[in-house]
Amino acid sequence: MSEENTLSDLGWSHHFQSQLTDEDAGARPMRVSEVHRSSLTALDADGAHFIVFSAQITSGDVAVGDWILVEADADRIIRVLDRKSHLSRRAAGPELREQLVAANVDTLFIVTSCNADFNEARLERFISMAFEANATPIIVITKADQTDDNGADYVRRAEKLSLGQVAIPINAKDPADLERLMSWCGPKETIALLGSSGVGKTTITNGIAGTSEATSDIREDDAKGRHTTTARSLHRIDGGGWLVDTPGMREFGLFEAADGINAVFQDVLEFAENCKFRDCAHESEPGCAVRAAIERGELDADRLERWRKLQREDAHQSETIAQSRKRGKDFARMVKDVKKVKHRKYRGD
Ligand SMILES: Nc1nc2c(ncn2[C@@H]2O[C@H](COP(=O)(O)OP(=O)(O)OP(=O)(O)O)[C@@H](O)[C@H]2O)c(=O)[nH]1
């Protein structure tokens, strides 16, 4: 199948084309389908290419879904093209570092079920992450077949979580229901699934990429010129689009998401604009428009609490990140100063 992929099939668009200059004549755009420690695999019209990282571009600089420019006559990366979106998480380890999880994802399917998994706070967090990443959040509510109203009540609750939020109830095991996700899965579209264990992500993946699962394995030549078959993190889906499915997607959490949180809680922020005090904490201050909205029944008191909690968490994390960056900078400055001193000594002034 890889032979049939044109760049356009792979999701190439004006956004990427417009980044090319005359100097890039002959360079080959490719889409990253797998990232390893010292190499990556990328697709273009010719199939899969195995590319070893250089000193300039390493595994931390690219994610599955990225578009890279590769030299005309050597499998060397020139640069990573600017992303339309990127999902990131906190890297493992004591340092608070950002780690890319996926790039150029258009739609993030946030999967939950018609049962105890359905949790407003968690969904608001996921929607914030999607907004922060610049991907469209669509809430997919599985196990609708296990309710009396085909999940209608859950849909109502989900759609209240963010302005214009779309929520789709499905039985993930029913192909006819999966059809309802297809408008986000068409050619050039890239999707990813996010949700807790057991909500049906694998069932959905098999349902929409099922027939392609075998064919999404790409043959590539190994060093001895033999064909080897490897599974990819970028799967072709039935609608013609692509699904990013990396292990990182499973543990992807909130990372510096203030803008995303603000986007989800736009309603609260709008009420807060009318508070008497600019720094109103919406506790017991006089003239608090947020509390007034709660009293009028226009805002859910629980939602205010959830907003506070998410904001606190994000603020705490951003602070820690700022501190560790400052420590890093201080260290870099110290190294530079030491070098200057050495340099001066060498010059003899
Ligand atoms: N009745 C019904 N069962 C479902 C539905 N979606 C998933 N299931 C079942 O729920 C179980 C868990 O589904 P999975 O697809 O494995 O869930 P997952 O999100 O991939 O779980 P992890 O792999 O642990 O992350 C399986 O037994 C599915 O058959 C649904 O819409 N309706």
Ligand SMILES: [Zn+2]
């Ligand atoms: Zn207030």
